[in-house]
Amino acid sequence: ACDLTLDLNTANTKLILSEGNRKATLVEDHQAYPDHLERFEHYEQVLCGQSLTGRCYWEAEWSGWVDIAVTYKGIGRKGRSDECDYGLNDKSWSLSCIKGRYTV
Template sequence: ACKLTMDPNTAHAQLILSKENKTTSCVKEQQPHPDHPERFKSLEQVLCQEELTGRCYWEADWSGWGHVAVTYKGINRKGGIDCRFGLNEKSWCLYFSDTIYTAWHNN
C-alpha cells in the first residue's frame, strides 16, 4: 500500500490533522491554520503531500461516514460546490457510510 500523509497547507479550517499528518477529523470549530494559497476555503477537504503515479492503492480506516478521493493537483480550492471532490472533471470520490457506498465523478 502507498504510505500517504495529509498536506497541512491544504487542510480546510474545520479539519484537524494528527501529529504525523496520517489522519484527519472534521470538527465544528474553526482551527487556527495559517493562511495559505493552497488551502481549501469553502469545503472540508485536504490533499495528500505525495503525488500518485502509475498503479497504486491505499487503505483507509473510518467510522461513521466520509469520503476518499483522488484528484489532480490543479483542482479549484476557492470556489463553491464545483470544488467538491467528485463533482468536477478533475476528481473522483467514493462516499461511504455504514450502509452505502457511492462513487462520484464529474457530477
C-alpha cells in the same frame, strides 16, 4: 500500499490533522491555520502531500461518513462550486461511504 501523509497547507480549517498527518478529524470550530493559497476554503477536504503515478493503492479506516477521493492537484480550492468539491468535476473521482452505503 502507498505511504501517504496529509498536507496541512491544503486542509480546510474544520479539519484537525493528527498521527503524523495520517488522520483527519472533522470538528465544529475553525482551526487557526495560517492562510495558504492551496487551502480548501469551503469544503472540508485535504490533499495528500505525495503525488501518485502508475498503479497505487492505499488503505483507509474511518468512522461515520467519509469521502475518499483521487484528484489532480489543479482542483479548485476557493469558493463553493462543483469545481472545488471532490467527485463533482473533471479533476476528481470520489467514493462516498455513508451509513453502510457506497456511491461513486
